[in-house]
Amino acid sequence: MAGGNAIRGTRVGAGPMGEAERGESAPRRRVAFWCSQGHETRVAFASEAEAPETWDCPRCGLPAGQDHAAPPPAPRSEPYKTHLAYVRERRSDADGDALLEEALSKLRARRGA
Numbered sequence: 077m078a079g080g081n082a083i084r085g086t087r088v089g090a091g092p093m094g095e096a097e098r099g100e101s102a103p104r105r106r107v108a109f110w111c112s113q114g115h116e117t118r119v120a121f122a123s124e125a126e127a128p129e130t131w132d133c134p135r136c137g138l139p140a141g142q143d144h145a146a147p148p149p150a151p152r153s154e155p156y157k158t159h160l161a162y163v164r165e166r167r168s169d170a171d172g173d174a175l176l177e178e179a180l181s182k183l184r185a186r187r188g189a
């Protein structure tokens with residue numbers, strides 16, 4: 077049966093036990109992230125490492141998520157915001173709390189990365 081060897085050949089390195097990969101580079105998996113502008117970024121992680129929920133898009137800097145259909149929204153706080161605009165926002169307590177929550181969750185996400 078010549079076909080048997082051909083089929084077996086395609087399975088080298090793809091065995092369920094992963095033993096064939098030993099001695100090569102550490103097993104990696106690629107995780108795709110999409111930003112709200114539709115840029116796709118593929119990042120390789122060690123297979124035992126946990127991929128972060130979001131990844132900064134290297135093209136536009138916006139946060140990118142793993143859900144293509146629902147990328148994370150662009151952050152409302154611009155890095156180049158003027159001081160006056162910043163002060164105006166802080167006058168609204170509700171907005172201030174929301175911004176604080178947003179900033180805190182980003183900090184936590186980055187620390188976890």
Ligand SMILES: [Zn+2]
Nearest residue numbers: 111115133136
């Ligand atoms: Zn982008």
